Amino acid sequence: MKDEKGTVGHDLKKAGLRMTPQRLALLSHLRAANSPISVEELVRKGKGAYDTATGYRILDALILAKLVRKISIASDRALFEATGTHHHHAVCTSCGIIVDVEACLPKSLDDRVRVSAGFERIDDHALEFFGLCKRCAKK
Amino acid sequence: MKDEKGTVGHDLKKAGLRMTPQRLALLSHLRAANSPISVEELVRKGKGAYDTATGYRILDALILAKLVRKISIASDRALFEATGTHHHHAVCTSCGIIVDVEACLPKSLDDRVRVSAGFERIDDHALEFFGLCKRCAKK
DNA sequence: TTCTATGCAAATAGTTTGCACTAAA
DNA sequence: TTTAGTGCAAACTATTTGCATAGAA
Numbered sequence: 444m445k446d447e448k449g450t451v452g453h454d455l456k457k458a459g460l461r462m463t464p465q466r467l468a469l470l471s472h473l474r475a476a477n478s479p480i481s482v483e484e485l486v487r488k489g490k491g492a493y494d495t496a497t498g499y500r501i502l503d504a505l506i507l508a509k510l511v512r513k514i515s516i517a518s519d520r521a522l523f524e525a526t527g528t529h530h531h532h533a534v535c536t537s538c539g540i541i542v543d544v545e546a547c548l549p550k551s552l553d554d555r556v557r558v559s560a561g562f563e564r565i566d567d568h569a570l571e572f573f574g575l576c577k578r579c580a581k582k
Numbered sequence: 583m584k585d586e587k588g589t590v591g592h593d594l595k596k597a598g599l600r601m602t603p604q605r606l607a608l609l610s611h612l613r614a615a616n617s618p619i620s621v622e623e624l625v626r627k628g629k630g631a632y633d634t635a636t637g638y639r640i641l642d643a644l645i646l647a648k649l650v651r652k653i654s655i656a657s658d659r660a661l662f663e664a665t666g667t668h669h670h671h672a673v674c675t676s677c678g679i680i681v682d683v684e685a686c687l688p689k690s691l692d693d694r695v696r697v698s699a700g701f702e703r704i705d706d707h708a709l710e711f712f713g714l715c716k717r718c719a720k721k
Numbered sequence: 722t723t724c725t726a727t728g729c730a731a732a733t734a735g736t737t738t739g740c741a742c743t744a745a746a
Numbered sequence: 747t748t749t750a751g752t753g754c755a756a757a758c759t760a761t762t763t764g765c766a767t768a769g770a771a
Contacts, residue, residue: 461745463751482736497752499736504751515654519761520735533699542699546691556711560672560681563719565711572695573706580702600770602726621760636727638761643726658736659760 458508465493469501470510470525478541479514479522479532516541516571531570537579546570597647604632608640609649609664617680618653618661618671655680655710670709676718685709 451470455462472488473480482498493501502523505511514522516534522541533542553565590609594601611627612619621637632640641662644650653661655673661680672681692704 461750463745465752494753495735496737496754500751513657515657518652518654518660521657533695533701533704535701536705542701544695544699546695546698548687552685553711556672556683556685557713559685560683560711560713561716562672562674562681562711563714563716565672565713566675567712569708569710569712571708572692572699572701572704573708574696574699574704575702577700577702600725602770604727633728634760635729635762639726 454510458505458510460504460508465489465497466501466504468492469498470505473505473511473523474525476524478543479516479524481517481520481522483520485523514569531572533572533574535576535579536573537575537582540576540578542576544572546572593649597644597649599643599647604628604636605640605643607631608637609644612644612650612662613664615663617682618655618663620656620659620661622659624662653708670711672711672713674715674718675712676714676721679715679717681715683711685711 451467451474452462455466455470460466468489469485469492472485476484482495482502486493486495486498489498502511502513506513506523509526511523512526514524514532516522516532517539529547530543531546533544534540535542548568548570553568556562557565590606590613591601594605594609599605607628608624608631611624615623621634621641625632625634625637628637641650641652645652645662648665650662651665653663653671655661655671656678668686669682670685672683673679674681687707687709692707695701696704
């Protein structure tokens with residue numbers, strides 16, 4: 444694993460985080476995942492490279508460094524995804540599969556919400572769609 | 583509490599649910615809340631009318647009957663709100679306060695998402711805005 | 722009377738934390 | 747060498763479940 448721009452190692456350094464094998468492995472697995480992933484799954488993919496407690500601690504650090512985002516879709520466990528493109532999710536209410544979707548909200552919305560909610564500012568938003576995936580529809 | 587249309591009692595009956603004092607109380611408190619509320623808070627408001635386990639069981643029944651919606655904003659505990667108006671939330675990332683906002687998404691969006699996600703249908707969506715409330719901004 | 726709902730306590734499960742040890746810088 | 751990160755096990759906390767009892771229909 445080289446230390447170039449855009450690599451896991453580079454991004455850790457840029458964020459001022461120590462580059463440990465555990466962090467390199469976890470962030471790699473997180474970026475390789477194509478949908479939000481749980482700590483349990485990350486640890487499984489790590490195959491012994493780091494344990495659960497370390498996984499949570501690493502994720503905390505990555506979230507602070509804004510390299511990772513925590514997702515609240517599954518109410519029973521937290522899911523995480525690498526930051527990068529701003530996107531949203533479609534969740535199948537039958538099987539639970541999560542698919543990324545490119546649905547951008549009108550820019551003006553944040554500002555309207557800021558006013559109507561009486562907030563100082565709006566920094567971000569989360570949007571999830573719930574429905575039935577094709578696979579489940581066939582059953 | 584009379585049993586007329588729109589009252590807690592009527593809605594329970596309409597949903598085919600038994601009308602117990604615990605359910606009447608919990609649903610009343612839920613409807614009186616002006617933002618999503620946790621089971622712990624509901625039990626506190628119940629002042630002994632029902633305990634935590636019952637609270638969860640009642641909420642499960644109410645969710646099945648579509649009288650209540652479960653919200654996944656706070657990652658440490660589940661929040662619940664009475665169904666009714668379709669609205670979204672603005673969450674202060676500093677103090678955690680949740681404010682309802684009337685921000686409707688363009689109708690066309692659901693359909694675009696359905697196609698791009700490869701779903702059979704989209705039934706619902708959740709939208710949360712994150713930012714800083716005025717009170718926290720002053721600190 | 723019948724069948725479901727409730728209360729209490731015990732069991733689960735995800736997440737966090739203390740502490741001794743290891744390793745990055 | 748210094749300071750932060752890790753592993754393990756124990757602690758926490760929200761939520762769920764078993765079972766005997768109470769109560770709605």
